[in-house]
Amino acid sequence: MNDTKKFSDAYAGVVLAAGYGTRLQPITKKIPKPLLPFVGVPLLYLNIYRLYRLGLGKVIINGHYLWQQVKESMDSCPIPMEKRFSLEEHLLGTGGAYGPMDHLREGKSLISINGDVISDFTLSNLIKKHEQNKAHASMALLPHTHAGEIHIWCEKSGLVVGIGKEQPTAEAVPYGFACAQILSDRFLCNIEKNKPESLIYYYRKALAKGEIIVGHVEPCFWFDLGTPESYWEAHKRFLDDISVNLGELHEDRIGVFSFSRNYLRAEYQFIPKPKKGAHPSRVLGPSLLSLNITAHSKARLGPYLVATGEAAVDADAMVQESVVSGKCRVPSGQKLKNFLLFDEHSLALKISS
Numbered sequence: 001m002n003d004t005k006k007f008s009d010a011y012a013g014v015v016l017a018a019g020y021g022t023r024l025q026p027i028t029k030k031i032p033k034p035l036l037p038f039v040g041v042p043l044l045y046l047n048i049y050r051l052y053r054l055g056l057g058k059v060i061i062n063g064h065y066l067w068q069q070v071k072e073s074m075d076s077c078p079i080p081m082e083k084r085f086s087l088e089e090h091l092l093g094t095g096g097a098y099g100p101m102d103h104l105r106e107g108k109s110l111i112s113i114n115g116d117v118i119s120d121f122t123l124s125n126l127i128k129k130h131e132q133n134k135a136h137a138s139m140a141l142l143p144h145t146h147a148g149e150i151h152i153w154c155e156k157s158g159l160v161v162g163i164g165k166e167q168p169t170a171e172a173v174p175y176g177f178a179c180a181q182i183l184s185d186r187f188l189c190n191i192e193k194n195k196p197e198s199l200i201y202y203y204r205k206a207l208a209k210g211e212i213i214v215g216h217v218e219p220c221f222w223f224d225l226g227t228p229e230s231y232w233e234a235h236k237r238f239l240d241d242i243s244v245n246l247g248e249l250h251e252d253r254i255g256v257f258s259f260s261r262n263y264l265r266a267e268y269q270f271i272p273k274p275k276k277g278a279h280p281s282r283v284l285g286p287s288l289l290s291l292n293i294t295a296h297s298k299a300r301l302g303p304y305l306v307a308t309g310e311a312a313v314d315a316d317a318m319v320q321e322s323v324v325s326g327k328c329r330v331p332s333g334q335k336l337k338n339f340l341l342f343d344e345h346s347l348a349l350k351i352s353s
Contacts, residue, residue, distance in 0.1 A: 014110050058082040060084045116225050289307050296313060307319070310327045
């Protein structure tokens with residue numbers, strides 16, 4: 001049996017999509033955070049696609065804030081998977097969210113990813129390590145910790161030995177949580193129905209009982225897109241990466257370009273950094289432009305511009321170091337730098353110089 005078939009039989013996917021996205025307001029007052037685009041593709045679709053490419057046949061998406069939009073987007077998602085929606089009338093937290101999913105997963109273990117994260121973490125390697133250790137649960141980890149976030153402590157064996165600020169053993173090393181995990185059926189059966197709770201609570205209970213929790217550490221492209229600044233920084237890093245190796249890394253790992261071609265029928269033009277001594281141009285790289293955008297011949301674009309959807313830039317307008325998406329228009333004479341612009345919503349970025 002190949003890995004793809006085995007994964008499909010044993011696991012279902014989860015994309016957590018219930019949060020409010022308050023740090024991205026006013027944009028998220030009308031658009032739920034999981035539906036915000038990354039390089040023109042809704043985050044929800046990219047994360048479903050990520051699970052689909054593992055070979056999973058089913059994905060469960062939870063929702064609470066603006067849940068109708070999340071469900072409608074799920075229902076219209078062109079990726080050929082069985083998609084089930086788990087409505088939370090009241091937010092249940094990162095742990096309680098799995099209680100209502102019990103009947104939807106039908107006894108399968110869950111591979112769960114946060115809906116506001118973009119990453120190319122190798123989930124297949126996490127699965128293999130989970131199965132090799134017959135783990136109760138497994139956590140995707142980053143080599144660095146997150147400022148202000150709780151630490152995941154592992155020993156050289158690769159087993160998680162603690163979660164918190166305090167070092168649990170002399171050999172334990174702190175890592176950051178990559179917001180992806182595998183929860184076994186046995187782990188999930190311990191989650192109480194309709195009780196708001198953090199998943200950390202259930203992890204700590206499992207560790208106290210001596211259950212095997214695996215941590216798999218991997219350096220990768222990883223961003224939590226919960227703030228305007230991190231949302232922009234992810235796009236900037238994406239542009240820098242494809243400047244070095246156009247499309248190859250992200251074609252295989254994040255899937256932006258392959259998804260756009262296969263399901264959105266969208267193509268992009270990449271403008272590289274100008275070479276030294278090159279003549280001035282109205283379009284400066286690195287920038288990534290959808291072939292569907294319209295820009296006046298007297299508009300100035302870039303550097304570090306991601307413009308997707310059916311955006312329009314009028315004469316004598318300038319847009320640089322920004323993300324422009326949807327059907328928005330930059331009117332004549334306007335100069336935008338460090339902005340997120342989605343349809344009629346805009347948000348200035350607090351970028352330190």
